[in-house]
Amino acid sequence: MxxxxxxxxxxxxxxxxxxxxxxxxxxxxxxxxxxxxxxxxxxxxxxxxxxxxxxxxxxxxxxxxxxxxxxxxxxxxxxxxxxxxxxxxxxxxxxxxxxxxxxxxxxxxxxxxxxxxxxxxxxxxxxxxxxxxxxxxxxxxxxxxxxxxxxxxxxxLGTKAKAEKEKLCMQCKRQQIVCVLVTKQAPCLGPTTRTGCGAMCPAYGKACYSCYGPSEQPNCRSLANRLKGIGLVDWEVVNRFAQIHCHSPEYRKEIEYWAPDSKK
Missing domain, CATH: 3.40.50.700 (NADH:ubiquinone oxidoreductase-like, 20kDa subunit)
Incomplete structure (x- = not known):
């Protein structure tokens, strides 16, 4: 070869x-x-x-x-x-x-x-x-x-490389990691994040920062509303989505929507 x-x-x-x-x-x-x-x-x-x-x-x-x-x-x-x-x-x-x-x-x-x-x-x-x-x-x-x-x-091997698009939450479930968003009210981006890291942060009881970026068909608006529900103000929601993959279309949309001067 x-x-x-x-x-x-x-x-x-x-x-x-x-x-x-x-x-x-x-x-x-x-x-x-x-x-x-x-x-x-x-x-x-x-x-x-x-x-x-x-x-x-x-x-x-x-x-x-x-x-x-x-x-x-x-x-x-x-x-x-x-x-x-x-x-x-x-x-x-x-x-x-x-x-x-x-x-x-x-x-x-x-x-x-x-x-x-x-x-x-x-x-x-x-x-x-x-x-x-x-x-x-x-x-x-x-x-x-x-x-x-x-x-x-x-x-x-002559095969088409497979893109990882599955949500991080699925990896957490397979590893039997307790959901930090549910149990700790932690601002976890796992529901919108693609897998790949081994669910490192949730495994240690910490919220996901979305190091691996948006997953396939992420429902960012629903997660943003949940983050608001656990006490984050608009700017905190903006900063959560803006940390690493801010220019991705999915996260950019949420940043611009929750910015204090936007018209919701």
């Missing part, structure tokens, strides 16, 4: 999803038996212009340079796979897309950078799919080694 050629690219991100490759330890050696990595700066391999079978892209499109790079990546890759919240939905940095709610974008720069006049960014932080055709998306903040390996094995 011939090896897949792979490139791993980083746009605007924290580099956390690339660790899904590096943190495997001995598992990385098994991965290299099935795939040849031609570009991966985090791993010390620099060849950004090489054509490959699969290009994994981490990070959102936040700068003009990001936009140029991602278009070039698309032209050199048979498959483009986005990994992580930033690449799939814009990530935490997409909060600046809501400058009308959280303050002007210029004031945000002042709070982060000593010399914001040196920072060149696009008006919005966008997912990769807003600019190019994406073949597959691996959601998560961060993605896991198991996700990446399962995806590669499916391709090597």
């Amino acid at each position: 011939s090896k897949l050629t792979v490139a791993i690219h980083k746009l605007t991100s924290c580099s956390g999803c690339q660790l899904a490759f590096l943190n495997q330890g001995e598992g990385l050696l098994s991965l290299l038996e099935r795939a040849e990595i031609l570009h991966f700066i985090e791993g010390g391999i620099y060849n950004p212009e090489c054509p490959v079978d699969i290009a994994f892209v981490e990070g959102s499109i936040s700068t003009p340079h990001d936009l140029e790079r991602v278009k070039a990546i698309r032209s050199r890759s048979k498959l483009v796979v986005t990994i992580g919240a930033c690449a799939t939905s814009g990530g935490v940095q997409a909060l600046r897309n809501f400058s009308q709610l959280y303050g002007k974008a210029s004031s945000m720069k002042l709070q982060v950078y000593a010399r914001p006049d040196f920072i060149e960014t696009l008006d919005n932080s966008e997912p990769v799919a807003s600019a190019i055709n994406v073949d597959y998306e691996l959601w998560g903040c961060p993605v896991s080694a198991a996700q990446v390996n399962r995806f590669l094995v499916q391709l090597l």
Whole structure:
């Protein structure tokens, strides 16, 4: 079986999803038996212009340079796979897309950078799919080694990679984890979140933050009303949906609806 050629690219991100490759330890050696990595700066391999079978892209499109790079990546890759919240939905940095709610974008720069006049960014932080055709998306903040390996094995076997869309609540039930939304009145986003993390937070009695993003057909409005019912005010509902995947259409709709100046 011939090896897949792979490139791993980083746009605007924290580099956390690339660790899904590096943190495997001995598992990385098994991965290299099935795939040849031609570009991966985090791993010390620099060849950004090489054509490959699969290009994994981490990070959102936040700068003009990001936009140029991602278009070039698309032209050199048979498959483009986005990994992580930033690449799939814009990530935490997409909060600046809501400058009308959280303050002007210029004031945000002042709070982060000593010399914001040196920072060149696009008006919005966008997912990769807003600019190019994406073949597959691996959601998560961060993605896991198991996700990446399962995806590669499916391709090597000649099958269509299966997207994880099941709700986190189903994983909680199978693991017999007590529902924190019901028993603790915790503001859990599990009912609208896709599985993938192993229900880590509820397993420790904590509310889900939706690290893996919206599930298939999430009823966000119903959950938002339930959060209101356990005592959250409008701004708290907004902030709950705005934490990681704020630019996803499902969560963005709730953010804009529950913002204090919106007309419900």
